[in-house]
Amino acid sequence: MLLISCPNCGSRDETEFHYGGQAHVPYPENPNELTDRQWAEYLFYRDNTKGTFAERWNHSTGCRQWFNMLRDTVTYEIQAVYPMGTPRPDSAGKTTADTGTASTAADSTTTGTAAPSLSSTSTTAPEGATK
């Protein structure tokens, strides 16, 4: 169970929240000009990041407001909570300061060009980190 800090309500259980998928996926400026391929990529293609991931959350049982969150998909560590519409905060400095495990973040943050290394799949979430 994650303990998520809602910007309006403070720390609440994960069950009060609704996951909204990857953050910072802009709506195409001119959707009519997109090819089917590009439109499909906008609609359905999302990063599958191993490491720090920017995602949207909605406090559905509380204040019903959306917000963005930086979460490590491996350790489940929540690195930042920031309002919708603001740019993604620089996670590199934060992660180093907090845990010292930022070395995994360099390849795995946004672009999705670097495939996750299969050799490191032994890193799993800590016991009890998932519901």
Next chain:
Amino acid sequence: MANSAALEGINGLRDIRRSPASHLAQALEAGSVQGKVVLAEGPFQTMAGVRVNPRSEEGSRIAAVTGGLPVRCGDVGGADGVSVLWLGPSEFLVVAPEEAHDSLGGKLIGSLTEALGDAPGQVVDLSANRTTFELSGPRARAVLEKGCALDLHPRALKPGTALNTEVGNIPVVLQKTGEESFRLFPRASFADFLGRWLLDAMREYASPEVP
């Protein structure tokens, strides 16, 4: 003429109106442990859902009707028997006695609608949306702690706060009305479940305490 007919119709309906947990009334009484924890369903109340930007002009007009709007999570505003619960930065639940409803001679909904005017926002009559459970007694907090993850200790939760949260896995508005009394507002369709859940959680306090 049509209006008075409608009023009589509504008042006629009032006599046969049943609250969502009325079928549990006997069970609630039997399950209450006097001196430890007491559960009862509260009377009907007039409730209005208000969505308005509290910092705008229409927000201050609404605040004038209700006697103030709460500013942050947990706050309860209002005056003269009307309480305004904070549900979100621009979303509030106005709770007033039943007589305040327009169909019973009051003017709460009408004056809220009038205060909002054509400005962006909404005022919705939610009087039948939620019911009220009154839970009180020295063990009330222990009962709630079985299904609520919030910090309910008196040092963290003061009387006069209301929080939108989960109790027994269902969404409720939890209001602390006194040192040992809580008010829970589940939606009507959850009333039966929450009533039975609370009764189950209260059951151990009927037996003598094992030291």
